[in-house]
Amino acid sequence: xxxxxxxVEAFNRTSYPLSGHGKRNIQxxxxxxxxxxxxxxxxxxxxxxxxxxxxxxxAEYLGKESAVFFPSGTMAQQIALRIGCDLKGRNKVxxxxxxxxxxxxxxxxxxxxxxxxxxxxxxxxxxSLEDVQRMDKDVACLLLELPQREIGGQLPVYSELxxxxxxxxxxxxLLHLDGARLFEVLPFYGKTAAxxxxxxDSVYVSFYKGIGGxxxxxxxxxxxxxxxxKVWKRRHGGDLISxxxxxxxxxxxxxxRIHKMGQYYEEAKELAGFFNxxxxxxxxxxxxxxxxxxxxFEWPREKLIPVLIDIYETTGIGFTAVLREVEGTPTCYxxxxxxxxxxxxxxxxxxxxxxxxxxKMQEAR
Amino acid sequence: xxxxxxxVEAFNRTSYPLSGHGKRNIQxxxxxxxxxxxxxxxxxxxxxxxxxxxxxxxAEYLGKESAVFFPSGTMAQQIALRIGCDLKGRNKVxxxxxxxxxxxxxxxxxxxxxxxxxxxxxxxxxxSLEDVQRMDKDVACLLLELPQREIGGQLPVYSELxxxxxxxxxxxxLLHLDGARLFEVLPFYGKTAAxxxxxxDSVYVSFYKGIGGxxxxxxxxxxxxxxxxKVWKRRHGGDLISxxxxxxxxxxxxxxRIHKMGQYYEEAKELAGFFNxxxxxxxxxxxxxxxxxxxxFEWPREKLIPVLIDIYETTGIGFTAVLREVEGTPTCYxxxxxxxxxxxxxxxxxxxxxxxxxxKMQEAR
Numbered sequence: 001x002x003x004x005x006x007x008v009e010a011f012n013r014t015s016y017p018l019s020g021h022g023k024r025n026i027q028x029x030x031x032x033x034x035x036x037x038x039x040x041x042x043x044x045x046x047x048x049x050x051x052x053x054x055x056x057x058x059a060e061y062l063g064k065e066s067a068v069f070f071p072s073g074t075m076a077q078q079i080a081l082r083i084g085c086d087l088k089g090r091n092k093v094x095x096x097x098x099x100x101x102x103x104x105x106x107x108x109x110x111x112x113x114x115x116x117x118x119x120x121x122x123x124x125x126x127x128s129l130e131d132v133q134r135m136d137k138d139v140a141c142l143l144l145e146l147p148q149r150e151i152g153g154q155l156p157v158y159s160e161l162x163x164x165x166x167x168x169x170x171x172x173x174l175l176h177l178d179g180a181r182l183f184e185v186l187p188f189y190g191k192t193a194a195x196x197x198x199x200x201d202s203v204y205v206s207f208y209k210g211i212g213g214x215x216x217x218x219x220x221x222x223x224x225x226x227x228x229x230k231v232w233k234r235r236h237g238g239d240l241i242s243x244x245x246x247x248x249x250x251x252x253x254x255x256x257r258i259h260k261m262g263q264y265y266e267e268a269k270e271l272a273g274f275f276n277x278x279x280x281x282x283x284x285x286x287x288x289x290x291x292x293x294x295x296x297f298e299w300p301r302e303k304l305i306p307v308l309i310d311i312y313e314t315t316g317i318g319f320t321a322v323l324r325e326v327e328g329t330p331t332c333y334x335x336x337x338x339x340x341x342x343x344x345x346x347x348x349x350x351x352x353x354x355x356x357x358x359x360k361m362q363e364a365r
Numbered sequence: 366x367x368x369x370x371x372x373v374e375a376f377n378r379t380s381y382p383l384s385g386h387g388k389r390n391i392q393x394x395x396x397x398x399x400x401x402x403x404x405x406x407x408x409x410x411x412x413x414x415x416x417x418x419x420x421x422x423x424a425e426y427l428g429k430e431s432a433v434f435f436p437s438g439t440m441a442q443q444i445a446l447r448i449g450c451d452l453k454g455r456n457k458v459x460x461x462x463x464x465x466x467x468x469x470x471x472x473x474x475x476x477x478x479x480x481x482x483x484x485x486x487x488x489x490x491x492x493s494l495e496d497v498q499r500m501d502k503d504v505a506c507l508l509l510e511l512p513q514r515e516i517g518g519q520l521p522v523y524s525e526l527x528x529x530x531x532x533x534x535x536x537x538x539l540l541h542l543d544g545a546r547l548f549e550v551l552p553f554y555g556k557t558a559a560x561x562x563x564x565x566d567s568v569y570v571s572f573y574k575g576i577g578g579x580x581x582x583x584x585x586x587x588x589x590x591x592x593x594x595k596v597w598k599r600r601h602g603g604d605l606i607s608x609x610x611x612x613x614x615x616x617x618x619x620x621x622r623i624h625k626m627g628q629y630y631e632e633a634k635e636l637a638g639f640f641n642x643x644x645x646x647x648x649x650x651x652x653x654x655x656x657x658x659x660x661x662f663e664w665p666r667e668k669l670i671p672v673l674i675d676i677y678e679t680t681g682i683g684f685t686a687v688l689r690e691v692e693g694t695p696t697c698y699x700x701x702x703x704x705x706x707x708x709x710x711x712x713x714x715x716x717x718x719x720x721x722x723x724x725k726m727q728e729a730r
Binding site for chain 1: 398401406440471478603607
């Protein structure tokens with residue numbers, strides 16, 4: 001077993017992992033189904049009360065005319081951009097260099113839809129109004145991701161968002177929201193989802209990030225847009241005879257957790273504070289604006305791993321099972337997403353773990 | 366409420382529907398999960414024992430090197446044909462005019478993959494060796510559906526299948542099996558799945574037809590083929606973080622029902638016999654070759670509906686909730702798929718219903 005696997009093993013043995021809601025096991029599904037009437041009919045190829053009611057509920061929550069449940073955000077977002085491109089008669093969209101479509105989807109947008117992306121902003125920065133103003137005028141849609149996950153979950157100030165939206169409307173550019181973590185940023189903005197979504201023509205939200213469901217996404221927009229999205233959903237092979245395992249869990253955990261986003265946000269700020277007090281450790285952003293942030297260590301991964309394993313074994317606290325190298329530097333980082341677990345961890349255990357982390361990182365200077 | 370809705374309502378009230386395994390409600394999922402350990406880990410983006418073990422099991426069952434679980438057959442088959450076309454450097458595939466890809470997928474193959482289909486055979490016939498020998502030589506792949514669902518679930522004789530396969534290998538044409546109902550034809554052919562699959566380069570099977578799972582499909586073939594199919598699965602938005610609700614149910618119901626395919630086949634022949642003894646009613650095929658067949662009535666739909674409703678209400682037997690018109694004729698039909706329900710229906714109730722059907726159809730001559 002290599003060091004990296006040892007980290008995973010040690011993490012899996014910890015009593016107090018700090019991130020997330022819990023293990024991704026089948027209990028997640030079992031809990032969502034435990035109190036349901038077994039006679040509840042399946043959705044059938046996108047029809048039936050089970051799917052239609054949830055779509056209606058989410059359309060209302062997001063302040064959009066209509067919403068469609070998708071098995072994945074990958075599918076939903078490619079389709080949103082395709083519809084936008086077809087509507088505008090152009091095949092260019094603009095997004096961040098670390099957009100999910102650019103780095104995690106095996107180029108589905110290019111290979112299936114022949115859409116050409118225009119990358120806005122430096123990969124370590126947010127897309128600014130200036131970036132948008134300077135972009136090619138033949139872009140059909142602009143995709144904004146709130147928060148920008150791959151750079152720690154950063155957010156533009158709300159007035160900049162409003163300005164980008166106003167500019168796009170003026171220029172006839174469609175604005176799509178990658179809201180994979182939209183619920184998680186509502187406390188920071190102090191806005192409702194509908195208020196934020198009003199700035200966008202179409203919106204995607206996910207149900208297995210902060211909400212902690214099994215999988216699945218909602219795509220929302222105008223009636224005409226969602227109607228067209230169902231045709232593309234069929235074409236992609238996403239119009240399953242039954243999506244209820246995902247819908248039912250999405251609905252269950254949405255109700256369980258949507259009101260906890262403020263709590264997760266406060267806890268993220270607290271935890272980031274602990275990291276930032278340690279020698280050679282800092283968070284991105286320094287003060288989180290959602291339940292997520294990145295933790296950067298000024299150490300190479302192989303040097304940090306034994307330190308983390310020691311902390312896990314002596315305190316029972318688990319920071320992470322995964323450490324990523326930062327390309328071209330002798331540093332590493334990982335991603336934190338606060339969920340239900342954090343509040344359950346004894347504060348003295350957390351203090352002990354951070355004291356140890358600080359000591360170890362000091363020692364080795 | 367119109368007559369058509371009355372038929373649906375009356376069918377839903379029957380005690381003895383003759384087709385299928387049971388209602389498509391969430392109990393199907395609950396049953397599959399009831400005895401599982403809640404600590405069982407989810408699959409994660411196509412990895413982990415839960416998905417890998419099932420894929421391995423199905424690869425062995427189908428006699429292929431490797432297998433991949435997909436959320437849908439629509440996705441799996443488009444991808445199979447795309448990989449075949451890319452491999453051959455041609456963008457033409459051949460299939461039946463009533464192929465699922467041609468009539469049920471909103472032209473995903475054309476719109477997403479820019480693949481041009483060549484339609485073989487008359488829509489009411491099976492694809493013959495002669496059709497295949499006469500087709501364009503620049504076809505990359507031929508898709509055969511066993512049984513041909515839209516014409517009642519017909520099958521070529523086995524020797525013709527072997528001859529088509531041999532011809533394709535000789536000509537360098539890839540042969541793909543649409544085996545949505547492959548399990549269901551094994552008793553008729555008296556072959557194992559692996560024996561049949563050996564004739565094909567790639568194979569798709571479904572888990573919510575005869576198997577009665579929730580949704581999902583397996584695509585099987587060479588190691589190289591399935592590896593490439595996973596890349597396309599990601600592109601299509603089908604590489605979900607968790608597919609376990611479908612996999613677990615597929616595995617559960619496969620074990621429950623794979624050995625019952627012979628029983629369903631015998632029951633289908635029995636039931637078809639009852640229909641064929643009635644005035645103005647016949648089945649397609651006359652003698653079923655799987656658990657499915659079509660029932661054709663020499664009456665227009667609106668005339669038949671009140672007769673069926675009367676039978677449902679007086680005998681408790683439910684034939685169908687859906688009646689389809691046959692284009693350009695004053696006749697109608699519906700599809701039967703025998704499942705777990707049939708064996709539970711009292712034989713005297715069945716006799717009573719068919720006696721009534723025959724009488725009614727005689728009366729109105």
